Amino acid sequence: SAVISQKPSRDICQRGTSLTIQCQVDSQVTMMFWYRQQPGQSLTLIATANQGSEATYESGFVIDKFPISRPNLTFSTLTVSNMSPEDSSIYLCSVDGIRGRETQYFGPGTRLLVL
Amino acid sequence: DAKTTQPPSMDCAEGRAANLPCNHSTISGNEYVYWYRQIHSQGPQYIIHGLKNNETNEMASLIITEDRKSSTLILPHATLRDTAVYYCIVRVDYHGQNFVFGPGTRLSVLP
Numbered sequence: 713s714a715v716i717s718q719k720p721s722r723d724i725c726q727r728g729t730s731l732t733i734q735c736q737v738d739s740q741v742t743m744m745f746w747y748r749q750q751p752g753q754s755l756t757l758i759a760t761a762n763q764g765s766e767a768t769y770e771s772g773f774v775i776d777k778f779p780i781s782r783p784n785l786t787f788s789t790l791t792v793s794n795m796s797p798e799d800s801s802i803y804l805c806s807v808d809g810i811r812g813r814e815t816q817y818f819g820p821g822t823r824l825l826v827l
Numbered sequence: 828d829a830k831t832t833q834p835p836s837m838d839c840a841e842g843r844a845a846n847l848p849c850n851h852s853t854i855s856g857n858e859y860v861y862w863y864r865q866i867h868s869q870g871p872q873y874i875i876h877g878l879k880n881n882e883t884n885e886m887a888s889l890i891i892t893e894d895r896k897s898s899t900l901i902l903p904h905a906t907l908r909d910t911a912v913y914y915c916i917v918r919v920d921y922h923g924q925n926f927v928f929g930p931g932t933r934l935s936v937l938p
Contacts, residue, residue: 716870745925754914755871755928804870806926815861816926818870 716819718805724825725795732791733822735805740785743808745816746778750801758803761788795826830854831915836933839909845902847932849915852896857919860891861926862900864911871914871928874900905936 715738725731735744746758758778759767767780781789792799806818832850839845851860861876875882875889877898882889888901902909914931918924 747928754930755926757925757927760925802868806870808924815873815876817873818863820870821868823868 716805716807716817718803718819718822720822721820722823722825724827726827727796729795730791730793731795731824732789733803733805735788735790735819737786737807741807742785744782744788745806745808746780746788746790747804747806747818748801749804749821755804758790792824795824797826800824800826830858830917830927831929833913833915833929833932835930836935838935838937839902839905841907841936841938842904845900845905845909845934845936847900847902847913847915847934848897849900850897851915851917854895854917855919858917859919860889860895860898861916861918862887862889863914863916863926863928864909865914865931866908866911874913905934907936907938910934910936 717736719734744761747755748758749755757770758773759769759780761767761780761782763782763785777793779791802821802823804818804821806816808816830853859876859878862874863871865871875884875887877889877891891898912931912933914928916926
C-alpha cells in the first residue's frame with residue numbers, strides 16, 4: 713500500500729482564518745482526491761486534483777472556499793478559507809492508481825476544529 | 828447517492844466470524860464491489876474488492892452472490908481491533924473514479 717502523510721494532523725483555528733493542509737505520497741500518482749468528513753458523518757468528496765490542471769469540484773464545493781494546488785505527482789494542498797465553525801471536520805486526501813492497483817488509499821486525515 | 832445499503836450497526840463476539848452484508852441491487856456489469864473500514868479517528872483502510880468471483884486475502888473474504896445484487900464481507904476471527912465502521916462501495920474499476928461513501932455499518936466486537 714502507499715504511504716500517505718498529511719500535515720497538520722490536527723489544528724484548532726479561529727473563525728475567519730484559513731488553513732492549508734498538505735498531502736504527501738511516497739510514489740507518483742495521477743489522481744488525488746480530497747474528502748471531508750463532518751462529525752458523525754460519512755465521507756464526502758470535495759474535489760479531484762490532477763497534476764497540471766485545475767481541480768474539479770463536486771456540487772456544493774467551490775474553489776474560492778477550498779482552493780487546491782497540485783504542483784507535482786506526489787504532493788497536493790487543500791486550503792480551507794475564511795473558516796467558520798461549520799468547517800470543523802476531518803479532511804482526508806486519497807490517491808488512486810498506486811503501482812497499477814485499481815483502488816484508493818487514504819491518508820490519516822487532518823482533524824480541524826474552528827472556534 | 829451511495830448505491831449500496833448496509834445495516835447501520837452490528838455486534839460480534841471476539842473470536843467469532845463477523846459477517847457484514849451489503850445490498851447493491853442496481854450494480855452495473857462493470858462495477859466492482861469494494862470494502863473499506865474506518866477505525867475511529869483514522870483514514871479509511873482498504874480491505875478487499877471483487878467483481879463476481881469470491882475473493883480472499885489476509886484480512887477478509889468477500890462473497891458475492893451469483894446475481895451480484897448483494898455481497899458479504901467475512902472477518903473469520905474478529906478481534907477487538909476490528910471494531911470500526913465498514914463501508915461497502917460499488918465503483919467502476921478504473922483510475923480516476925472517486926468512491927461514494929454511504930453511512931456504512933458500525934461493527935462492535937465484544938469481549
